[in-house]
Amino acid sequence: MTRTARDLLKTTTARLAPDPxxxxxxPRIARGEAPRSVLTALALEQASVIPADRRAFQHLAERGLVADPEAAAFFRMLAEGEALAEEQLEAFVTACGVDAAAAAAYAPRPGCQAYPAYVAWLALNGSPADAVLALTANFSAWGGYCATIATALRRHYGFDDTACAFFDFFAEPSPELDETATAAVRAGLDAGRLTESLAHEYGRLLQHYEAMFWSALLEPTP
Incomplete structure (x- = not known):
């Protein structure tokens, strides 16, 4: 089933690829045309997204411990990665000129927080195997965005490696995570725990909520 699992991950990722x-x-950040206020909003919104996603992944891991250990292993890796990303995010927030008082006073934008809210819904309601497939497809686009942002922050905004580490982390390919996702999808298929139509629907919604996240960054400050 190895090839089938890999093919399913590949085809689902292709089907759910976002409209450019x-x-x-x-694209505005890539050209150096996005104002600093957008970078600041990105930093502060991620400060809410990352810990929320980490807790959702931890819950998915706990749900899969007995019935779906392969999916549990995948979500443990995601939760550990979010914890590391949360530490690296601090340098980006600081580079954007945000102090503790400004961070505490910031009001998150509903459009930006719809994505982690839906990830939390998946943690409570979705099959862990289905969530593996949906999230893996979504992460492909996110990694590409992070690679573009990391390059642009250095080239156009003068950010150093420490400030860019958050985006470098997500841009870096992770063969171990890919193998773990493949094992989880394979196990889900073998055990009949994975429903491709549901996983596709979850992934479709994740992509739409992510599009909302980026669009909301351009809205006026609440």
Missing amino acids: CSNPVV
């Missing part, structure tokens, strides 16, 4: 026009922010 759905993200109005990353």
Whole structure:
């Protein structure tokens, strides 16, 4: 079933690839045209997204411990990665000129927080195996965005390696995570725990909520 699992991950990722026009922010950052206020909003919104996703992944891991250990291993890796990313995010927030008082006073934008809210819904309601497939497809686009942002922050905004480490982390390929995702999908298929139509629907919604995240960064400060 190895090839079948890999093919399913590949085809689902291709089917759910976002429309290039759905993200109005990353191309502007890539050209150095996004104002610093957008970078600041990105930093502060991620400060809410990352810990929320980490807790959702931890819950998915706990749900899969007995019935779906392969999916549990995948979500443990994600949760550990979010914890590391949360530490690296601090340098980006600081580079954006945000102090503790400004961070505490910031009001998150509903459009930006719809994505982690839906990840939390998946943690409570989705099959862990289905969530593995949906999230893996979504992460492909996110990694590409992060690679573009990391390059642009250095080239156009003068950010150093420490400030860019958050984006470098997500941009870096992770063969170990890919193998763990493949094992989880394979196990889900073998045991009949994975429903491709549901996983596709979850992934479709994740992509739409991510598009909302980027568009909301351009909205006026609440």
